[in-house]
Amino acid sequence: MRAVRYDAFRQQPRIEQLPDPACPPRGAVVDVHATGVCRSDWHAWQGHDDSVVLPHVPGHEFAGVVRSVGPEVTRFTPGDRVTAPFILSCGRCEQCLAGNGQVCPDQQQPGFDLPGSYAEQVVVIEADHNLVALPAEIDMVAAAGLGCRFGTAFHAVRSQARLQEGECLVVLGCGGVGLSVIQIARAIGARVLAVDVSPGALEAARRLGAEPVPTTPDESADVLVGRLLEASGGGADVTIDALGSARTARIGLRSLRPRGRHVQVGLLLGEDADPALPMGLVIGLELQVLGSHGLAVGEYRELLEEIASGHLDPGATVGTVIGLEDLPDALVGLGGVPASAGMTVARIG
Template structure:
């Protein structure tokens, strides 16, 4: 098969032919029809993830068609349209037994613990636990983002953030996760303040339902936290760091009102340095500081129903479609080029 492969961290990847994967006894091989280009992939390419072994094929947001199944798989067969959470759970540990697959201690992640979906085919583990059926009326390009960015934002806003109608919600960072969070929070009836440095990203945030936008590059002496507090009349009820940096994490907490809730969604790699949060305010104002790490496959149906009904429109997040040959340069550019929306790779395209 053709795949995007990098041999060294931070050096441009290339497209080459590598052996086709085979299914594990309880796993499947999926023919990749679409795969999202995510900032997490960039972190992996930069060497920020200790699980990656070189040479490596990145990619963890995917949708496609089951090509082959292992002998222990009972729920899936070749030809099924599927997607998968970026956390593939084992299905048998204590956390999985409690339904918390997204924090499975024995999890695998395509594109991190093993070769991923920037390829024509990808192997996925524990298929009966992790695969999600993609409805015929949902395109592969739309479904690709459901495995990471959109599902992650959905759980962060709805389950972890416990958003309520009429609340003020601040979203720091309007990349794929952040724009998804804006759309989801607005659909839930919240008043959303979008924060970013890219005018194009803020324009999309407004189109997806943001009530106000803050350009962090010119937020004034009070910074983005001060701007959020002013716009919301005292601070956000819920705030999300969807970028993942010490500065945005601290600003997210500082922009909350009393008894507000911060949800950390963006990755905070060690290379970025420690995130120093105002813990005195966390104590004095009884703030909640929460983490959110993807969403288990069994939790997808309510989200998919909102997608099918048109209440949520993840298809609108997709602003660029590229082939495998363009993927190495696009991956490298994520560290320096400010984009708007989501880029999706179509491995079968020339």
């Protein structure tokens, strides 16, 4: 099969001809039809993720068709249209049995500790537990984001923030996760203030029903917090850091009204891994700080129902569709401010 691979961190990835992957007894091999290009792929390529072993095939959000299943798999057969959460869980531990596979201690992730989906084929371990059947109506390009960005946003807004109709949400960062958050929040009937430095991202946010709040990298946090407190009428009910930095995490907490909820979705890596947060404010205003990590495989039923009913449309968050041959440059380019708004998805095969 053809796959994108890199031999060293920060070295240009290449398209290589690799052996087809073997199918584990309880796993499945999936023909990848579409794979998303997510900022976490860039972090892995930068060497920010200890679980990556070189040489490495990146990619963790995909949709495709089952090519083969192991002898112990009973729920899926070749030809099934599928996706999977990027957090592949064991299906047997206490967390998995409680429906919280996104925090399974035995989890594995394609594109990080397993070979990823920037390839014509990808392996899904524990296929009966982790594979998600896709309805025929969902396009593969639209479905790719369900594995990470759209699914992660769904979990953050619905399960973690428990955002309600009429509440005010501030989303910091309008990349793939941020735009998905906006669509999901607007479908609930919340007001959304969307913060970003990119005019293109803000325009995409506006089209999805958010009120754009332009900023610049060097705007003082005090000034931005002041603007957000004023625009939200005394503070947001919920803030979501969809970018992932010490600065945006702090701005999110400081922009809440009393008893507000901050959800940290964007990964905090490198020098931002252990940020100082205003915990005095957390006590005094009884704020809640919530983490959000992917989504549980059990949440897909509700997510797919919302898509089938037309309440949600992950395709509307896709900005650019590329091919397998474009993936190396797309991965490298994730480090800068994106040239175009919305998710980049590669169609494969």
